Amino acid sequence: SQTIHQWPATLVQPVGSPLSLECTVEGTSNPNLYWYRQAAGRGLQLLFYSVGIGQISSEVPQNLSASRPQDRQFILSSKKLLLSDSGFYLCAWSVFLGTQYFGPGTRLLVL
């Protein structure tokens, strides 16, 4: 069966510091991968999605970036965090025209 991992579970970072969140998927090949952010009391905002290694589509211009160095690995990064980057970051996977499944999420607090 397929599983999706995210780490860390919780992160507290100072403003201006770098960020790296990692997501890995097991039990499937060539999945579509997604990064979402959910601010408190708000819906899911799609940040990036990837249909293959090295292929990244950005939905919202901001100071975040994503990379997919391996088929089942998706990384969300920032060089300098802003206060507004605080939120709940969710990684998800799907296969083409299939259901989307979410990882456990990372709670990021930027102070």
Added chain:
Amino acid sequence: EDKVVQSPLSLVVHEGDTVTLNCSYEVTNFRSLLWYKQEKKAPTFLFMLTSSGIEKKSGRLSSILDKKELFSILNITATQTGDSAVYLCAVEGDTGNQFYFGTGTSLTVIP
């Protein structure tokens, strides 16, 4: 612009009540509509709907899609306190790689 709108935003009911959650959408090249339940963690998948008029059912939860009127409803009968959560609606559209989320309906079931 593609969008998904959920209503109500928030709902408080007593145990045993029946609730109906609404999701309307305007998404280019609709492919499927998904319902998720989110407690204090990542969303968990409930239903995927692709065809109009066919009810999906799981225990006390059921959902149906109307592709002509562009909406879906999620019904929960005989609600329990464990049903308290945010219920998210998402629509898959366009290339089959993008999912558009509503802001969710927060359901609180009180004993």
